[in-house]
Amino acid sequence: MTYNLKQYEKEIRDRIGEKRFLHTLRVRDTALELAKIYEVDQEKAEVAGFLHDCAKIRDHDELIKSANEAGLLLTKEMIKAPQIIHSYLGAIYARDLYGIEDEDILNAITYHTTGRANMSDLEKIIFLADYIEPMRNFDGVERARQLAKKDLDAAMYFALNNTLKFLVDHDTYIVPTTVTARNYYKEC
Template sequence: MKYNQAADKLSKALAPKRFTHSLGVSKAAAELAETFGEDIEKSKMAGLLHDCARGISSNNLLQMAEGFGIVVDDVELSQPILVHAPLGAYLAKADYGIDDPEILKAITLHTTGAANMSKLEKIIYLADCIEPSRDYPGVDKLRMLAMRDLDAAVLAAFDQSLQFVIERGLLIHPATVEGRNYLLQRQNI
């Protein structure tokens, strides 16, 4: 499916605010891809579809994940909204015809991150944090950092995500901790 077709279909599947966010992530991903030498078209598509499962209710997320054979961990059972990322990869393939494994993996990891992420995976994770409609303390600083140093920006985004989760008393997904630790260890090599 071409980008414009996917955008048209997605506009019908998501609430207007979520669709605007998805367009913003796509735009931010394209800018980051250009800056850091990643495939712009892949980045745009992954950014566009990263939240394609976000309009699904928490109960349905878990049921659909089970139907696709997605293994859900204890953190995701406790916070089903996290399942929208791996489920989104399945829907991107089934509903939007995306078969590029790099795009699908970037969609899967866009919420929690992980250790040893590819450049595309980092770009989508970061684009989700800095897209133009995002407005939270520190986002402008993160946007500036994102245009200079991809790993430093992803590390800062991990830190902000962890602070957000801790302040709300939520469970921390181990993949986020692993991603942060991996980047910190790479700094020290």
């Protein structure tokens, strides 16, 4: 299937802001690069990368209102870790506003913040593209970039470990899905 996402650029840019939109373009490009390495459908990677933050609404109250309007059931985990809401809402927007029906693309958007056990290669690519895009700058990002180009599972384990350390250091609620994902990739 061919997707024409160009027509949604202004709408998405207006919703998420210029800075986040530029991040989106970098994630899309990084996802395409990884898709080529791992022989994953490049169009799916481009679509998922482009739409991964399509619901990253900056204002918390507006995000909650939009989630409710879209019919997203806010779980206990989402209330305790509101930074994950946009990924679940983004999958709804991708389906309902942008006509995306491919489950792999929708799952890649849904799990790009938390990860999950047994992700598809596309899901891993979007998670990692978001984590390593060129403007990211944090301890370990270069190692994550190297791993992402060699071994998706090793890169996932590294990224999830690093994310968990960050969340613990900042005394942030950790959703069980992320812990389960980390343990899954430890065993790979």
